[in-house]
Amino acid sequence: MRDRRANSFSRSPHFHGLSDLPYQTATRAGEGGFAYGADGEWEYIAAHEFASGVTAVAQGLIATGIAPGNRVVLACGTRHEWALLAFAVWASGGVLVPVHPACSPARLQHILRDTSPSAAIVETRRHLRAVADIHGGLDALTRVWRLDGPRPDGCGPTRGSGLRAIVAAGAHVDPSAVLFRRQDVAREDVAAIIHPPTTQRGTHGAVFTHGNLLAAAEALVGRLRPLLDDAPEGPPTALLHVPLTGLFGQTVLIACLMARVRVGFPARTSASLAEIATFRPTFLFTRRRLLSEVYDLERATEVEKSKNPGWDNLRAFESAVDHAVDYGKAGRKGLVRRVSHAMHEWLYTRVRDRLGGRVRFIAGIEPLPQRLTHFFTGAGMPVVQGFGTLETCGVFTLDIGGRSGPGGVGFPLAGVQVRAAADGGIEVRGPQVFREYWNAPGRTRDAFRDGWLRTGATGSLDADGALILRGPRH
Template identity: 30%
Template sequence: MSSIPSLLRDRIKATPDAEAYRHPAGSGWASLTWAEVGERVRPLALGLAALGASAGSRVSILCSTRLEWVLTDLAVLATGAATTTIYPSNTAAECAFVINDSGSTLVVAENDDQVAKLVSVRDEMPDLRHVLVVDGTASEDGWVIPLDQVSGEGDFDAMVDAIKEEDLATLIYTSGTTGRPKGVELTHDNWLYAAEAVRRIDLIGPDDLHYLWLPLSHSFGKLLQVVMIDIGVPTAIDGRLDKIAENLGELRPTFMAAAPRIFEKIHNTVAATVRREGGAKLRIFEWAKQTGIRVSKARQRGAAIPLTTRLEYALADRLVFGKLRARFGGRIRYFISGSAPLSQDIAEFFDGAGLTILEGYGLTESSAGSFLNRPDSVRFGTVGPPLPGTEVRIAEDGEVLIGGRGVMRGYHGLPEETAATLDDGWLRTGDIGELDEAGRLLITDRKKELIKTSGGKYVAPTYIEGRIKAACPYLSHVFVHGDRRNFCTALVTLDMEVVRPWAAAEGLPDEAEKLREHPRMREEVAKAVKQVNQTLASYETVKEFAILGTDFSVETGELTPSLKVKRKVVEQHFGDTLDAFYKDANLI
């Protein structure tokens, strides 16, 4: 096949009556077969073509993760046009920039609230012909059209047959170093390669059930969408974050991908609950956790597990781990983690519980998937070996370079930035890493985010941040600072959903602003910092920390939509707090 629409067409022919998608409907779930997906995509694609979508044009999707996102994307691609993704959290000005820069002539918006953002900047988008709203009302002037009214007739197959593998399929905008977002151009072949590579490692099959909540505006979510079409795996789609726990128990999926923040949240909720209960439950949990981690470490080394340890693990599984797996429906075979570094401590806890997280790595510029740990050779702390067909090289300065069919065509309209990032076909990732004896990649840090203290020592902040979060279940985010400073410090934020029950049991304030100043709260954080410091070189240790009264968020700009911390923004927003750490000469 030469395109994603032809891939879908082949899937429909191969397994027309198999379940393709499951989606929320009323108080339950409804399903579509692959044949029914085709019946929804075909008229929508022809309707979009009648509105001007065609080869070389772009259509933006401004919508959360839901069935209509997938169907619309597949319909857009079938016209020969490319999908431009916009996060629902983007401001009106950010939406206008992406729409104008991409040259989108149509936008599919989720609801009237998203339409209102576009209406507020309508005069700034002269080439935007129509907004098609999923859940909303038409405008009197015809500019806004309900999506369910978009339909057409014509030669659908001829339209699909005309698409070439080198044609643009997706424009995904990522933040640039100057603050201007860059549109990453990904072709049909980029995505087809990524799907083929995942299929070749034989990780999942048609008997699995995939639960998808990740933003489809992000390359990770898009990759999963194409992979499931290629392999024929049914996908349950629901992008509501507050429904993840409930959906896992109800759907009982076998496979789910997530950002590390989700796994941290699960771990911290469980750990905080047993801490609060205390007594025998806490002692049993801590014993089971350490037993599981011991078994996980032995598995990673390929070492034999002694009989006594196997017996202890069986008891730990009955008392603790089996109950934890039941929370996720009891059928999870693997979790996949990507988009940010996963703490090794968190990974080993889950693995010990029989909920293995396979950490992977890729950039939007490499079609999201370039490396992935394999179930039979997991090494936590690494992102695994390259996927089949992906090449890797480590530059003299330690930067990871990626080659192969997954590498982007370039940045949209930015030839100089493209030339600086693509070096003779090799993608400069901006990440520092090394390969182990089995060819697995270890990412040590972002090239531009490594801290260099005033003493000339390099520190990898994300590693330390992950360790501290794993050591204290009440924390949402940790931010290690120290570039061009004489020692490292940290800002931490509280996860109030997790910490509030503990605070109530301890008779402490339930407001973050008051709780952060309480000695008991500082004591808990200090204990975690001390625990991690004992494992670090002296120049890496965190000498001081501050607990903030508010969490980092996408809305306030400290987090990306994929929940990664924007380091420069945090430094700007909390500069006074950071500067205050270094005013006391006694801390030097």
């Protein structure tokens, strides 16, 4: 077997648990915080305001009976209230059970029966009905809130009304109760139970500790530190155009708080280019569809211009793209290549401006074609792509700018060991590997071999230590 271990990134021992993060960020004026899109504008929340909000919501959860170790189901999309509620659950000592907003009612009911939560917070009327239909059979479930309740006039929902109800319930609770709960949390305590986004029967939730999620975020920050340090002047910002119900989205959110990066949430599930341009993110976490849209818009612009006599705009565009791809593959080596790159800067500047003009790197949650990866990298926005499984906090290798080559999915994160077994199966171990499957000891035993997690993927490690995938293991 071939074994590869990345250089270790120093752990932050002062983090007892995830709920420490909002408070350490709040101590540094002008750093971190959140923003969310609303009516074509951006609303900003300072780091200390977010920390105060976490305390207020945690007080409400404590007042309504949430005890340490109690599960809280959160069925909500990517919005700043998700972050507020998640950190409040952790601050109260609870265990988060996130559910995708598009989850079917039947799937939500399965998760409720499986985890026996003490509280459920849902975003949609459909999910509220699903909870109500089985509420009587769930002895532990004592509190159910709908995040956006109906308006008094019946014309649509009132944003955050359920959140305000939770806060109101805790008005009489002293904030010190939250502090004591936070101080009792250890990295070994359970933080979240994550169920895979599938309707397949027999699937089980994966159990993650505070230490698992902190280790994954610390490793991510460590690997991206050179890009973080090279960010443009001004407060660093990240636009999260990814689901927070998935482990990768949660790891990114935690990493942003850890690195004191302001996090922006788009007004809707799909961020518009206009929204991105006004937010002007330093780091963009997005889907492949948006990057393809940027490329297609630029090409369509030059196709339209080429209809006029004179300069062959489309040919110039294709030449600039080819050079960016070559530059993205080979880097800045050679004076001729750098001079040629400068000659095509007219296109690269336009592409960067479509995304706000400050993007230092782009991270995709879906595989991006090699040509697009190298194009955006060559245009000055390196594409970061990771590979992982649910059980590894969503990512255990990271590729920056396509450096791991065709079929490569990057190099192991700090503290992670990766090996290819004799049968070609990829196995992993490290601090971000989950603890167990919920209520499934037999499946947990089968998932490991001598302490190594069987990922279900097949592949190999090349001479430089990059993971090369061959496919799933059947």
